[in-house]
Amino acid sequence: MLRSLFIWVLLLFTNAVGHAQTDTAKLICSSAQTTDDLNLSAMIQPADPALFVRDSLYYNWCNSIIKDDEGNYHLFYARWPKSIGFFSWLTHSEIAHSTANRPEGPYKMGQTVLKARPKAWDAITAHNVKVEKIDNRFYMYYTTTNTGTEKLSAEQLLEVGKTGYSHKYWPLLRSNQRTGVAVSSSLEGPWVRRDKPMIEPHGAIKTVTVNPAVCKGHDGRYYIIVKGDDITASEPRAIQAIGSSDYPDGPFLLENKPAFADVPTEDVSMWYDNIRKRYYAIFHAHKADYLGLITSEDGIHWKRAKHYEVCKKQIPLKDGTVMRVERMERPFVYQENGKPLVLAVAVKKGNDAFIVFFQLK
Known part of the structure; x- marks a missing residue:
């Protein structure tokens, strides 16, 4: 009888341990599950050309x-004169503001709200x-430049804008x-505006700070992703x-490693x-064919999302055709109540640059 009782107790103990191990395994498995299931690609609807932000006088970019x-709904975007040329984004861009009743538009012709300030650090x-x-105030992040100790006339800046990368003053700007x-x-x-830049190159980047993106985080802190030249490269590599x-509005402390290094x-x-x-x-994705x-x-x-490639x-278009473009950049996702509603992009096609809106459903 004692032997039978011992075996019965042993079986009970083994069964309890087994259940505990199973519950632990379930807990570990549950904690390992990811919430990374956002699939923007599956949500993109064909674009309506009637909603494009384009006009005959300006290249329209950023959004x-x-x-x-x-x-x-308020759209802030960059624009610069077609009369100078596409490369004059570095010399003659300004920020415009337009409104609409829906996030995808149609937006009215924009009004200029921010321009370069002569003789200031954001002079060009x-x-x-x-x-x-953020906390009942609006923060407009932007990129600008100046000529440092060099003095350039309006005519010289015009030549830089018309010529582009090969102009001798392009590297300076x-x-x-x-x-x-x-x-x-x-x-x-x-x-x-502030009397000085919000962020200087440091950490993993040197030379420039451009393409800023800022958001308030889960912990009440503010996070920024900003582009610069790779500090480890001898030649400029963004x-x-x-x-x-x-x-x-900072000061922001940059990490010593890139945010994401899989592709440029x-x-x-x-x-x-x-x-x-x-x-x-x-x-x-610079020099690649996707967002x-x-x-x-x-x-x-940071790492690749589960649904990494958003679109080509x-x-x-709504009529079933596909518009081929030379450049498709500056993606922006607008969301309400945590739900993405619109993907906006800037595109270049021929001697035109305009903003396209994809509804997300």
């Missing part, structure tokens, strides 16, 4: 959509605009590019750096997904 308390061009609402911020209590302005700050990237737009509890960033999506759980360490660099 940032934001909604006000009255339910109106205003580009790469992103507008964020490129190397002085910095990211700035302007702040306002209203989307109608006025926009108050990479994305990641940094954080206690404040939306630029034009990042970043957000925190409150539903999935993770960060996402969409980007233009990509990366993700992070902490805002610092082409425009499917």
Whole structure:
């Protein structure tokens, strides 16, 4: 009898341990499951050419959509004169503002809201605009440049804009590019600018700070992805750096490693997904034929998202045709209540550059 009782107790103990191990395994398996299931590619709807932001006078580029308390949608974008040429984004760009009743438009002709300030640190061009609402204030992040100690006349700047990369002063203007911020209590302005750049090259990048993307994180801190030259490269090679700050206008401390090094990237737009509890960033894969999506759980360490390739660099239209374009860059995802509603991109086709909106469903 004692032997039978011992075997019965042993079986009970073994069964309990087995259940505990199974429960532990289930817990480990559950914690390993990912919330990374955002599939923008499956949501993209064909674009309506009637909603393109284009006109005969300007190249239109960059884009940032934001909604006000009255339910109106505001588009901030960069534009520069077609009369000078496409490369004059570095010399003659300005930031315009337009409104619509829907996030995908149609938007009215924009009004200029931010231009270069002669004799200031942002003396030449205003580009790469992103507008964020943070704690009841609006922050406009932008890229600009100057000529340092060199004095260039209006005619010389015009020649740089017309000539492009091969002009002898192009490297000077490129190397002085910095990211700035302007702040306002209203989307109608006025926009108050700082007396110096928001962020200088450091950490993993050197030479320039451009293409800024800023978002408020899960922990109340602010995260930035910004482009600069790879600090380890002898020749200019652009990479994305990641940094954080206690404040939306900095100072930002950049990490010593790139945000994402799998492929050359630029034009990042970043957000925190409150539903999935993770960060996402969409980007233009430089010298590749797609827009990509990366993700992070902490805002610092990034990797390819599960649905990494968002779309090819082409425009499917409502009539069933596909518009082929020379460039498709500056992707921006507009969302409401954690749901992506619109993917906006800037495209170049022939001697035209305009903004395209894809509804996301």
